[in-house]
Amino acid sequence: xxxxxxxxxxxxxxxxxxxxxxxxxxxxxxxxxxxxxxxxxxxxxxxxxxxxxxxxxxxxxxxxxxxxxxxxxxxxxxxxxxxxxxxxxxxxxxxxxxxxxxxxxxxxxxxxxxxxxxxxxxxxxxxxxxxxxxxxxxxxxxxxxxxxxxxxxxxxxxxxxxxxxxxxxxxxxxxxxxxxxxxxxxxxxxxx
Amino acid sequence: xxxxxxxxxxxxxxxxxxxxxxxxxxxxxxxxxxxxxxxxxxxxxxxxxxxxxxxxxxxxxxxxxxxxxxxxxxxxx
Numbered sequence: 001x002x003x004x005x006x007x008x009x010x011x012x013x014x015x016x017x018x019x020x021x022x023x024x025x026x027x028x029x030x031x032x033x034x035x036x037x038x039x040x041x042x043x044x045x046x047x048x049x050x051x052x053x054x055x056x057x058x059x060x061x062x063x064x065x066x067x068x069x070x071x072x073x074x075x076x077x078x079x080x081x082x083x084x085x086x087x088x089x090x091x092x093x094x095x096x097x098x099x100x101x102x103x104x105x106x107x108x109x110x111x112x113x114x115x116x117x118x119x120x121x122x123x124x125x126x127x128x129x130x131x132x133x134x135x136x137x138x139x140x141x142x143x144x145x146x147x148x149x150x151x152x153x154x155x156x157x158x159x160x161x162x163x164x165x166x167x168x169x170x171x172x173x174x175x176x177x178x179x180x181x182x183x184x185x186x187x188x189x190x191x192x
Numbered sequence: 193x194x195x196x197x198x199x200x201x202x203x204x205x206x207x208x209x210x211x212x213x214x215x216x217x218x219x220x221x222x223x224x225x226x227x228x229x230x231x232x233x234x235x236x237x238x239x240x241x242x243x244x245x246x247x248x249x250x251x252x253x254x255x256x257x258x259x260x261x262x263x264x265x266x267x268x269x
Contacts (some may be wrong), residue, residue: 175203
């Protein structure tokens with residue numbers, strides 16, 4: 001029986017077929033992760049493709065210290081977060097209406113009201129869009145921990161490996177991110 | 193114990209990442225603080241909504257596209 005380890009070794013030697021076998025079971029998850037970061041199918045597709053190409057080219061740097069899936073998530077997260085930051089920098093130079101995440105320590109700017117109707121919120125599609133919009137307004141590092149923990153189900157240790165930070169940092173960042181998300185969500189829902 | 197301090201522990205509490213001391217402290221506090229209880233419920237609700245988000249479907253042709261790109265990459269090498 002061919003193991004993941006065998007496939008990794010053969011992929012490191014440049015065998016594309018072995019690499020395709022290796023990543024076959026991760027394609028859906030990596031695409032989902034990219035979709036959570038990028039919030040649209042087209043970008044998610046491009047970022048996920050980019051993830052696998054980069055993984056293939058840099059597989060030699062994978063030393064097996066973490067699970068292969070975690071390492072792939074790290075590659076995907078880096079690609080998506082770099083792209084998000086690059087776009088934010090570009091937008092901030094041309095617009096003063098850029099939505100900012102609401103945070104006590106920061107200046108709160110007027111955020112365009114993208115709230116769908118209350119009835120529509122009960123439609124799963126509308127809710128998904130709404131959640132994606134809220135995530136989109138958060139700082140990339142806050143968005144990342146919420147996506148990795150609450151939407152992808154990674155452990156604190158795995159998130160630390162993906163984002164290259166300590167478990168303590170994951171813990172505090174997640175706490176802050178969830179509070180910000182909750183505040184924005186509740187504020188718009190007028191819940192207690 | 194002030195509500196503020198307790199609330200900073202809620203996120204870890206929801207993930208069973210608080211130590212025994214903090215867990216007991218939170219449980220004790222929740223027995224007599226309805227505001228914090230409501231805050232925890234709200235956080236839990238947000239967490240549930242995020243967890244239950246439908247996964248997008250991998251678009252058709254993704255694997256084939258990747259195959260073509262990998263072929264190109266291996267030719268470059």
